[in-house]
Amino acid sequence: MAIALETKGLVKRFGGLQATDNVSFQLQQGARHALIGPNGAGKTTFINLLTGVIKPTAGQILLEGQDITGLRPELRVQRGLARTFQINQLFPAMTPLETIGLAVSERTGGGRDWWRVTGSKRDIIDDIVDIAQRFRLTDVLDERTSNLPYGKQRLLEIAVAFACRPRVLLLDEPAAGVPEAERHELLATVAALPRDVSVLLIEHDMDLVFSFADRISVLVNGALFTEGTVEEVSTDPRVRAVYLGESVDE
Amino acid sequence: MSTNIADHVRTSLVRKGRWGIGEILFWLIAAATLFLLPERHLILNEIAIIGLFALSLDLILGYAGIVSLGHAAFFGLGAYAAGILAKHGFADPLLGLLIAAIAAAILGFVTSFLVLRGSDLTKLMVTLGVALVLGEIANQASWLTGGADGLQGVSMGPVVGLFEFDIFGTTAYAYSLVVTFLLFIVARRIVVSPYGLSLRSIRDNPLRARAVGIPVNRRLVAVYTLSAAYAGVAGALLAQTTQFVSLDVLAFHRSADVMLVLVIGGVGYLYGGLIGAIIFKVLQDVISAWTPQYWQFWIGLILVIIVLAGRERLTERVRTLWKGVAGRTAKSPEPLPKTSVREI
Amino acid sequence: MLTILFDGIAYGMLLFVLACGLAVTLGLMNFVNLAHGAFAMAGGYVTAVLMNRSGVPFLATLPLAFIVPAILGLVLERTLYKQLYTRSHLDQVLFSIGLVFMAVAAVDYSFGSQQQLIQLPTWLQGRIDVLGVQIGLYRSFIIVICGALVVALQLILTRTRFGSRLRAAVDDPRVARGLGINVSLIFATTFAFGSGLAGLGGALGAEILGLDPTFPLKFMIYFLIVVTVGGTTTITGPFLASLLLGIADVAGKYYVPSVGAFVIYTLMIVVLVLRPQGLFERAR
Ligand SMILES: Nc1ncnc2c1ncn2[C@@H]1O[C@H](COP(=O)(O)OP(=O)(O)O)[C@@H](O)[C@H]1O
Ligand SMILES: [Mg+2]
Numbered sequence: 001m002a003i004a005l006e007t008k009g010l011v012k013r014f015g016g017l018q019a020t021d022n023v024s025f026q027l028q029q030g031a032r033h034a035l036i037g038p039n040g041a042g043k044t045t046f047i048n049l050l051t052g053v054i055k056p057t058a059g060q061i062l063l064e065g066q067d068i069t070g071l072r073p074e075l076r077v078q079r080g081l082a083r084t085f086q087i088n089q090l091f092p093a094m095t096p097l098e099t100i101g102l103a104v105s106e107r108t109g110g111g112r113d114w115w116r117v118t119g120s121k122r123d124i125i126d127d128i129v130d131i132a133q134r135f136r137l138t139d140v141l142d143e144r145t146s147n148l149p150y151g152k153q154r155l156l157e158i159a160v161a162f163a164c165r166p167r168v169l170l171l172d173e174p175a176a177g178v179p180e181a182e183r184h185e186l187l188a189t190v191a192a193l194p195r196d197v198s199v200l201l202i203e204h205d206m207d208l209v210f211s212f213a214d215r216i217s218v219l220v221n222g223a224l225f226t227e228g229t230v231e232e233v234s235t236d237p238r239v240r241a242v243y244l245g246e247s248v249d250e
Numbered sequence: 251m252s253t254n255i256a257d258h259v260r261t262s263l264v265r266k267g268r269w270g271i272g273e274i275l276f277w278l279i280a281a282a283t284l285f286l287l288p289e290r291h292l293i294l295n296e297i298a299i300i301g302l303f304a305l306s307l308d309l310i311l312g313y314a315g316i317v318s319l320g321h322a323a324f325f326g327l328g329a330y331a332a333g334i335l336a337k338h339g340f341a342d343p344l345l346g347l348l349i350a351a352i353a354a355a356i357l358g359f360v361t362s363f364l365v366l367r368g369s370d371l372t373k374l375m376v377t378l379g380v381a382l383v384l385g386e387i388a389n390q391a392s393w394l395t396g397g398a399d400g401l402q403g404v405s406m407g408p409v410v411g412l413f414e415f416d417i418f419g420t421t422a423y424a425y426s427l428v429v430t431f432l433l434f435i436v437a438r439r440i441v442v443s444p445y446g447l448s449l450r451s452i453r454d455n456p457l458r459a460r461a462v463g464i465p466v467n468r469r470l471v472a473v474y475t476l477s478a479a480y481a482g483v484a485g486a487l488l489a490q491t492t493q494f495v496s497l498d499v500l501a502f503h504r505s506a507d508v509m510l511v512l513v514i515g516g517v518g519y520l521y522g523g524l525i526g527a528i529i530f531k532v533l534q535d536v537i538s539a540w541t542p543q544y545w546q547f548w549i550g551l552i553l554v555i556i557v558l559a560g561r562e563r564l565t566e567r568v569r570t571l572w573k574g575v576a577g578r579t580a581k582s583p584e585p586l587p588k589t590s591v592r593e594i
Numbered sequence: 595m596l597t598i599l600f601d602g603i604a605y606g607m608l609l610f611v612l613a614c615g616l617a618v619t620l621g622l623m624n625f626v627n628l629a630h631g632a633f634a635m636a637g638g639y640v641t642a643v644l645m646n647r648s649g650v651p652f653l654a655t656l657p658l659a660f661i662v663p664a665i666l667g668l669v670l671e672r673t674l675y676k677q678l679y680t681r682s683h684l685d686q687v688l689f690s691i692g693l694v695f696m697a698v699a700a701v702d703y704s705f706g707s708q709q710q711l712i713q714l715p716t717w718l719q720g721r722i723d724v725l726g727v728q729i730g731l732y733r734s735f736i737i738v739i740c741g742a743l744v745v746a747l748q749l750i751l752t753r754t755r756f757g758s759r760l761r762a763a764v765d766d767p768r769v770a771r772g773l774g775i776n777v778s779l780i781f782a783t784t785f786a787f788g789s790g791l792a793g794l795g796g797a798l799g800a801e802i803l804g805l806d807p808t809f810p811l812k813f814m815i816y817f818l819i820v821v822t823v824g825g826t827t828t829i830t831g832p833f834l835a836s837l838l839l840g841i842a843d844v845a846g847k848y849y850v851p852s853v854g855a856f857v858i859y860t861l862m863i864v865v866l867v868l869r870p871q872g873l874f875e876r877a878r
Contacts (some may be wrong), residue, residue, distance in 0.1 A: 051461065077463030083548055085480050089458040091451050097262060103462040107445035113446035125263075129256045138255055142262055169329035261600055314726075317684050364863060367870040368822070371626060372684040375818035376866065379859050386855045502811055506691050513688060542702060550695025557681075557689040558674065 002029040003065070003161065004198040005050065005081070010059035012045055012222075019045040020056070021222035027168065027200055028245050034201045034209045038242065043202045044086055045169050045220065048082035048138070051083045052076050063168065078107075082166035085156045086202075092146035096137050096156050099145060100128050103163035125178045135159035135189050151182025155189065162193070170192065171201045175208060218242070251581055267442045276521070277431060284424055290474040291419035293535070297527045299428040299487045304511040304523025305430075305437060311509075312518030313441060313472050315453035316365065317565030319374045320381030321481055323510055324354040324362075326500030327384060328482030332402045333495035334394060341407035343425065343490050344453075350486030351479040357384075358478020362471045378502075400496035404489060415491065420492035429487060430524075433480060438520055503546070510553055516565035595728040598848050599841060602732035606840025607740035608802065610833050612795035612813070612818040614747065615788020621764045621826030623679050623781055628690040630792055630812030632697035633663040637793020638805040639701060652715050659797035660790040667789025671782050679781075692811045702807040710805040727792035737800055743791070747829055760784060764827065772813055819858065823865050825872040835873060 005027040012020035019042045020102055027033050033197040037043055048054045050061060052073035061069045068076055086235065091099055104127045105113075133140045137153045139147055146154065158174055171190070187208055193199060203209050209230075218225040221241050226233065233239055283294055303325055312315040328350035335346050340447075361478045365374045395401055407413045413421045440446050452459045452466050460466050489495045498504070507530070515526025537548050556564060606661055615660040616630040637659035644650040644658065668678065670693075725739045763770040763777050769778050796805070803813070824835030839858060844856025863874050 053457070053460075073460040073464075074465045077461065083461060083463075085458070089455055089461065091454040091458065093451065094447075097259060098364075098447060099451075100443070101259075101263060105549055106448065106463045112445060114440045114443045116444065117264055117439075117442050125256050125260050128259050131369070132255065132259075137401050141255075141259065160462055173535045274638065308813030311684070317687055319687070364866055367866055371620065371818070372866065372870070374626065374628075374687065375815070375822045375862065376817050378818065379862055383856060383859050389851070506695070509691075517684075544699045546695045547703075550692040550697075553688050553692030554674075556694065556843050557685050557692065558677065561685055561688070582681060 004029045004031070004063070005200070006062040006063070007050070008060040008066075010046075010049060011057045012042075012054065012063065013057045014050055023059070023216065023219075023222060025130060025220070025227075027198055028215075029198055030195055031091050032201070032212055032214045033155050033199065034203060034213035034216045035208065035219060036203065036209060036216060037225070041219045042222040043219055044172055045222075047083055047172050047200075047202070050170060075167075075192050077137060077164050080165075080167035081170070082161040082164040083170040084161045084170070084172055084174055084177060088153050088157055090145050090153060092144070094145055095142050096132070096145060096148070096152075096159070097128065097141040099156060099160055100131050100163050102136075103133070103160050104128055107164055130146060131163050134192070135162070136185055147194070149182065151178050151186060154178050154182075154186055158186075158189065166197060168198045169198070171199060172204075173202050173204065175203065175205055187236050258265045267439075273521075276524075280427060280431075284420070286428070288420065289420065291423040293531060295419050295423040295426050295491055296488075297531045298423065298430045299484050299491070299514060300508070300511055300530065301524040302426075302430040302487065303481055303484035303508050303525035304526055305434060305510050305520060306477045306484060306523075307508050308517060308523045309462055309477040310436060310474055310478065311512065312520075312522065313446065313449045313453060314470055316470070316474065317370055317373060318365075318377040319502075320379070320505050322379035322500050322502070323377070323381040323505060324358060324478040324481035325488075325508075326381075326388065327357055328354045328485030329499040330388060330395055330401065330485075331482070332486035333404045333489040336404045336406055336490065338492075339400060340406060342411075343409050343552035345359060345408075346490055347429065347483050347486050350482045350483075352480020352482075355475050355479035355487070359471065359475040362474040365474065366467055366470050377505075381500060381502065381505060381534070383584040385497060388497055388500055395495070395497075398497060400494060402494070403593075404493040404495065406493060408492050412475065415493075419491070426487045426491060429483065433483065434520065434524075437480070445469070445472075471568035474571075483533055503549075507549065510556075512562060513553075513556060513561060513565075520564045522565070531575075598845050599731070600727065600729060601733055601836060602844035603842050604730075604736045604740075604840070604843030605802065606837035607744070608795055609816055609820060609840050610836035611740050612792050613817045613836060614829065614832055615785075615790075615792050616817050616830040617821045617824065617826045617829075618760075618764075618784050618788050620821055621743065622767075622784060624684045625675065625679055626683050626690065627675070628687060629693035629810065629878075630690075630696065630788075631813045632694055632814070633789040634792040634796035634799075635662040635697065635701065635807075636666055636796065636803070637790075638796035638800045638809065639705065639710065642706070642712050642800060642805060643661055645712050646710070647735035647795075652712065652718075654663065656797055657795060662794030662795045663792030663796075668782060668786035671785040675785065676778075676781075679758070680763045691818040692754045694814075697810060704827055705807070706797055707807055710800060712800050712805075714801060732801060739798065743794075744829075744833060751829060751871045756780075756783075786836055816858070819862050823862070823873050831872065838873075 003026050007023055007025045007227050010020055010023040010025075011018070021042075023046065025140065026103060033174060035043055035046070045054070052071060059069070060067060063076065063079055063081055068081075070078065094102070101124070103227040108124060119201050132141060135153065135158060137155060137159060140152055144152065148156065154174060158171065161169060175186055176181060192202070192213060201209070201212060213230055215227065216230055218233060218239055225242065226239060228236070254287040283290070287294065306324070307318065307321050310318060331350040332346035335349055340346065361380050363375065365373050391398055392398070405411065406415055409425050411423060413425070415421045441449075448459065448464050448469055450468060452460075452464065456466050485499055488499065511526040511530045512523050513526070514529050515522035533552075536546065538545055603689035612634050613630070615633070616617060619625050619627050629835070639660045640659045641655040644655040644852070645652060645873055678689055700823045714732055718735055721728045723729070751761065759770070759775045760780055762773065762775060763780050767777050769772065820832050820835045823831035823838070826832070842857050842861050850857075
């Protein structure tokens, strides 16, 4: 199987802190891959490195075999790598419609278009509708984003990333902080992501991880601790010791 | 079902591009003042120019979130460009506008790379610095600019070869108003385009804007350049209609005044600059009739009061009023979220 | 040559004393206080007015040039500035420009728009020749005083309890609050102290920098350069930036008078291009 995303010996130091410690990692094409690890293990840092928000101290990042280590964040997106954020990064004053429309316009090259009124192209509209339906946002399309319930905001967070039509999607704790009642809706949309998108999921909710992922990597203190199938990782006593043990207690 | 939504999506996106009744009225009234207030044309001309200048600031401040302490640099450059051109025999006003716009745009383009490099603080320093450098150049190159005495002997030809400037300022006002209106239409079109949407997204959250694939820096360079060109045109209008340019066009108080103008009218919906210009000029008239000397003190006081009273809230009120009149949704900007990479 | 270096150092040290308060308020509260120069002007006018109208000797005015702006700063911080810490930079900029304009107009109204001249005591006038280098007495005096202040500041920051709390608050106000540090008190104290230092700088600098109602506007760019080039996380950053700026400005105006005014801007641009995060700031 082809490799969608790969890192080789990736290192990130913040001063004295080794937040990413020589991580060599592969995400297969079409994978449902979970990355787990205790708080502060360096998961978000890893995503920030992959997407170019921060620069690695050492190592390489390959997207579909091509080196993207020095590429600017927006160019990585244009090459098919999108992400969500652990803490919502939305546009508070814009509506979900505008937010999704923005991402769709950008993808189709419309962002340089300064004379056409937004929304005057048929295929863009269809795309927006498709995404709004997929992420169950049709009823709140014209609300101000800052007024949306938290669960809807989390959905929008994924919807924007998805609107970039990525081939690799990185989800940073999509269900974090979502109240139980709104959780189901969110998980359903994550489960229904199309299979041709390779997904790397960071999550603390073990039920979600086990039901969603076919492979799991465990990150501890910035380094890859182990990797395997759901079966292997969930029965690995060392993983229980460093991670599951803690999270069960939480 | 899905076609219903599609219709809804389209109308709700396209609606922003439509002109509301209030807007049409606004411009009709502006046009009417040409005939109804003949004895006020000189001050109305100033209002149109300041309004255009503030509009140019709104493009970068309201739509891209760039705080500038030196927007007068572009205004002044435009004024000198147009003035010097006219002085040397190129008396056609439109040619002057074009050259002024180009000169200011080039300056904006070049300096944008410095402005966009750093934090808010760096932006303040660079914008202020650019204006000061220009002021110093204009001061020292007196063979070209007239230095501290100002640029004398600017004489303009008729607008489009037909309308001579008159002492009542009627041609001047009509000319400035038309230019402002045309540039306003362009700006208005831009802010509802996908490009304009991307600017707003950068202002609200540059981190996420990058994450949806927006080349943030390039967009900002573009809008900074455009805004500079607008400011240059405003400066050129002043030079042409008053037929005089002094160092004052580059002074710090110009940059501060235009911020005040924009803030009075409200940031981020384009009409703020125009409405602000009206209020500002009226205030200036009233206050200087009452105590001519310490106008600066009152400007300062107004700024302090506006901020303490909650600029956001005041703006919201103006905008709601406007929304009532204009009959369409005007979106309000949020204060910039202060997230650092660490908090992602 | 050495004379110019010497003058430049004196000038730079003055700039540091003037601007360090701003660096601290920026670093501590992330507050862009463009009105910082107004406090410096206040100090300058305290000295000028006391000397010229009441005949108080120069040295005796200096403590007041510190205290009056400090109190002014304290009052304004507690009443107005405090409310704006959480606001956007635009609001802070507008507010502080407003204050500057009011200060400029108020001083103009009260004392007129002319330069305030101060008569230095005779023992500070003139130059002496040390190993062939012309050394201005007043500039030596400034270097000694400012140098002592720099050392004292550094000691306060590194050795005292207050200093360690201040550093903790600069590093991360939320954590500092969690540790039971009264951040608001620290804000007020540093703001007042910074304003006082600016006032002292204004008084000491009246002779060299000039003093008139437009002082806060004229020196705004210098302060901004010091804090952006020097950064706000240390004291040494702004200090070195001030020295650099002082020397460059003096040397530029001496050697190439016609373009001397542009030297500092060139410096600013070079630094920005090479080190956008500031000359002395660690890259994160
Ligand atoms: N920008 C940064 N500067 C300094 N330290 C950071 C930064 N971002 C993350 N860290 C540190 O790196 C470590 C890993 O953080 P993070 O990647 O957020 O962990 P996780 O997402 O696994 O909880 C933490 O100790 C965090 O404090
Ligand atoms: Mg995380």
